[in-house]
Amino acid sequence: MKDTTRHQGKRRQLAKIVEEKGVTDTKVLAAIAKIPRHFFMDSSFEDHAYQDKAFPIAADQTISQPYTVGFQSELLQVKPGDSVLEIGTGSGYQTAVLCELGAKVYSIERQQKLYKKTKLFLNKIGYRPKYLSFGDGYKGLPEYAPFDSIVVTAGAPYVPKPLLSQLKIGGRLVIPVGDDPQIMTLFIRTTELQFEKKEFGEFRFVPLLEDKN
Template identity: 70%
Template sequence: MKDTSKHQGLRNQLVAILKEKGIVDKNVLEAIKIIPRHLFLNSSFDDFAYQDKAFPIGAGQTISQPYTVAFQSQLLEIKKGHKILEIGTGSGYQTAVLCAMGANVYSVERQNELFKQTSALLPKLGIRPKHLSFGDGYKGLPNHAPFDSIIVTAGAPIIPKPLMAQLKIGGRLVIPLGEDVQVMTVLIRKNETQFEKHEFGEFRFVPLLGNKN
């Protein structure tokens, strides 16, 4: 598991691409610059890992393209020490970026194969989220709520009510909403019952798995 100066050079190029695409949050860019994305992929992808593309990671899932990771991370408006719930741990790359930004990350993964893989990988890379769990993302983690922000890394047909309930007042929920194509949506919790909704263009995600009821 090597991270070489060549990899660092490729990360610097990736950061330049993300800046051109409109990512301005310095914390996000710094995290992308330091997290070795190639180590979250099968070694056969080593030469492509810093292209701004999504790649398969097994179990029918993908590692999101770096722009999507950066865009969602920027929408969260993370401050150091923020308590973040991530729905869909996947490869662990987004988890690692959030940790590098100084967040306390609680993450849920629905695919047992990926959960085991990522639970083993992150500590090897010195990345320590607060809590990783195997379970249904639609339910969130009520025992650890409330959260400063929640990020959903798969396409959801609806906004799961349990996630809305687990958000602090003033907190932000970033979720790609829709069936085939998703609209990146931010909900800001104004008080116990009211949420403000903002939309930020179309993306494509794998579907969020779990019991939707």
């Protein structure tokens, strides 16, 4: 896997595009400019890596559009040392962005093939989340809760209650809610029982799978 000056230049251009679309967090933009997104895709599709669009990966999943990754990451307001739960590891690209932001990342992937592949791959390129799990994202990770923030990287038909309950007071849940398209939604836990809710327009994600067993 080579990361050339051409790749680096394309990444800087990509970060600029994401910024022009409205993401202003300098740390998030720096992460997009730094992470070699072409590593996360099959080498035959390398030309697509630095376009601002989603792209298919294994197990009928996608690597999210960089703007979407940037937008969700900005809404999380990650501070170094924050514990962040990611629902849907996927290619690991969002995981890498969270690691670059200094988060302690806990991530759940529902597709076993993808989970095994991404776990090995992230290690290989030097990103070490605290904990990668194969399991049901709807349930979260109660044993590691509470979290400073939670990000869901797939479209959820409804907001899973376990995820809300696993937030710290002041914690933030960023989740695309609905069928197609989804509405990007932010929940901020204000007290033990109360949440502030904000909506940020339409996005498109693959569906968040539920464990029917």
